[in-house]
Amino acid sequence: MKNYIAALDQGTTSSRCILFDGSGRMVASHQLEHRQIYPQPGWVEHDPREIWQRCDEVIRGALKKAGASGDQVAAVGITNQRETTVVWNPKTGDAYGNAIVWQDMRTSPRVEKLIAAGGKDQLREKTGLPLAAYFSGTKMEWILDNRSGVREAAAKGEAVFGTIDSYVSWWLSGGPEGGVHITDPTNASRTLLMNIADLTWDDDLLKLFGIPRTMLPEIKPSLPAEPYGVTRKDGPFGAEVPIAGILGDQQAALFGQACFDSGESKNTYGTGCFLLMNTGEELVHSSHGLITTVAYHTGGQKPRYALEGSVAIAGSLVQWMRDNLGLIRNSSEIEELANSVEDSGDVYFVPAFSGLYAPHWRSDARGIIAGLTGYATAGHLARAVLESTAFQTREIVDAMVSDSGLEIRDLRVDGGMVVNETLMQFQSDILNIPVIRPEFTETTALGAAYAAGLATGFWADRRELINHWKEDCRWTPAMAQVDRDHRLKYWAKALERSKGWVEDE
Numbered sequence: 001m002k003n004y005i006a007a008l009d010q011g012t013t014s015s016r017c018i019l020f021d022g023s024g025r026m027v028a029s030h031q032l033e034h035r036q037i038y039p040q041p042g043w044v045e046h047d048p049r050e051i052w053q054r055c056d057e058v059i060r061g062a063l064k065k066a067g068a069s070g071d072q073v074a075a076v077g078i079t080n081q082r083e084t085t086v087v088w089n090p091k092t093g094d095a096y097g098n099a100i101v102w103q104d105m106r107t108s109p110r111v112e113k114l115i116a117a118g119g120k121d122q123l124r125e126k127t128g129l130p131l132a133a134y135f136s137g138t139k140m141e142w143i144l145d146n147r148s149g150v151r152e153a154a155a156k157g158e159a160v161f162g163t164i165d166s167y168v169s170w171w172l173s174g175g176p177e178g179g180v181h182i183t184d185p186t187n188a189s190r191t192l193l194m195n196i197a198d199l200t201w202d203d204d205l206l207k208l209f210g211i212p213r214t215m216l217p218e219i220k221p222s223l224p225a226e227p228y229g230v231t232r233k234d235g236p237f238g239a240e241v242p243i244a245g246i247l248g249d250q251q252a253a254l255f256g257q258a259c260f261d262s263g264e265s266k267n268t269y270g271t272g273c274f275l276l277m278n279t280g281e282e283l284v285h286s287s288h289g290l291i292t293t294v295a296y297h298t299g300g301q302k303p304r305y306a307l308e309g310s311v312a313i314a315g316s317l318v319q320w321m322r323d324n325l326g327l328i329r330n331s332s333e334i335e336e337l338a339n340s341v342e343d344s345g346d347v348y349f350v351p352a353f354s355g356l357y358a359p360h361w362r363s364d365a366r367g368i369i370a371g372l373t374g375y376a377t378a379g380h381l382a383r384a385v386l387e388s389t390a391f392q393t394r395e396i397v398d399a400m401v402s403d404s405g406l407e408i409r410d411l412r413v414d415g416g417m418v419v420n421e422t423l424m425q426f427q428s429d430i431l432n433i434p435v436i437r438p439e440f441t442e443t444t445a446l447g448a449a450y451a452a453g454l455a456t457g458f459w460a461d462r463r464e465l466i467n468h469w470k471e472d473c474r475w476t477p478a479m480a481q482v483d484r485d486h487r488l489k490y491w492a493k494a495l496e497r498s499k500g501w502v503e504d505e
């Protein structure tokens with residue numbers, strides 16, 4: 001009997017396979033880390049072979065833990081670290097060097113040059129993206145220019161590109177023996193090469209970065225009408241399992257939070273925050289420096305879009321308090337310290353350690369702690385640290401509402417910080433909307449499973465998934481409007497004080 005859906009979640013630090021049953025509950029999970037390779041300051045790489053080996057192992061491990069065989073798996077969905085770029089030989093499976101990871105900044109000089117010539121937003125209309133080294137386009141260009149033989153190999157059909165979803169699905173579907181070379185629009189929308197309106201590779205963009213079209217994967221829907229391919233009997237599933245869903249990690253989390261309709265939004269609170277708002281069939285271009293991205297694309301339907309905004313420093317500020325100030329021994333201790341006082345005592349912490357990002361975009365800003373008096377204690381500082389994440393989230397939410405004209409009625413949350421109830425209550429207070437945490441917070445893997453399960457009819461429709469998605473905790477606003485106004489006013493004041501700190505000397 002086909003009673004499971006598998007999700008393969010290939011992340012920045014680890015790979016994981018989770019098996020879900022028909023009611024959307026986790027049955028088994030297996031996870032393994034891979035090496036982070038730092039060849040030079042600012043460079044970050046992964047070994048593609050190691051990534052595929054870990055994927056292979058975690059699939060076998062999850063099946064073993066569930067006591068299941070691949071024959072029982074109805075379909076597998078893939079979710080992945082976005083933007084990370086691999087080039088490999090489709091005849092042998094050998095990669096041309098390591099994958100260049102999304103965080104890798106080696107192409108910054110090239111990006112700066114492009115910005116100097118035509119501005120940061122010159123590709124925004126077509127791609128939804130500002131120019132930045134994160135995205136795959138300049139990484140591919142760098143590989144073609146710097147790894148000898150790749151261009152020649154490409155001309156012979158012996159070098160192809162892919163983001164991690166492409167690489168993993170190619171191996172899963174047979175690798176050198178008939179593997180499919182595909183990607184989905186959520187991943188392709190992070191390359192700077194895809195036209196976001198019609199979901200096709202764009203000739204002008206390919207020309208700008210010098211990428212031969214033949215090297216790129218075919219863009220298929222995130223939820224395909226027909227599976228992209230099947231896994232091989234001699235592969236990790238030991239059976240022919242349809243590969244039937246691909247979503248980049250943040251879009252997968254949005255899907256796994258059952259945010260299927262416009263206005264529905266999620267925030268993932270990790271070292272940084274990733275906020276995505278579904279804007280439906282409408283392609284909203286941001287005037288606040290947010291990113292326009294594909295939320296998901298179901299075969300035969302119009303694509304659904306999202307606005308995306310991120311907070312650079314969230315959980316990492318808690319780590320900073322632990323490692324640089326030594327006021328707590330582990331991240332979870334911050335809640336007890338914060339609860340040793342009633343409120344922040346009007347202390348505000350703007351963590352602009354390397355400038356302010358969306359929606360301010362001020363590289364001359366630096367971090368400040370404002371409003372200190374002799375009364376302030378470590379407890380107040382702990383509060384201010386937590387509250388800074390909530391204030392920054394509020395700024396992104398405001399920008400999304402203003403860009404889209406949509407209302408956000410509640411915010412669904414996941415990630416490592418959402419165990420912190422003090423933060424979640426303050427988040428609801430400062431947003432003045434409910435904040436909702438689901439029972440199952442591994443929403444990225446769940447989203448990939450939802451996609452594959454929906455695409456293959458394992459789950460009938462989105463309604464069924466909405467019924468599976470279970471709320472665990474809901475925080476509702478309990479702050480008086482005057483108090484909210486006061487805090488927002490002083491946060492804005494602290495922000496002003498942080499700007500213009502760095503001067504050219």
Ligand code: ADP
Pocket residue numbers: 269270271272314315316317318319331332333334335415416417419420
């Ligand atoms: P990532 O996926 O970005 O590595 P996680 O989702 O695992 O991050 O979340 C880890 C982050 O959450 C760390 O930055 C850590 O400081 C923070 N964190 C963990 N527990 C708590 C807590 N109880 N309160 C506040 N922050 C926390």
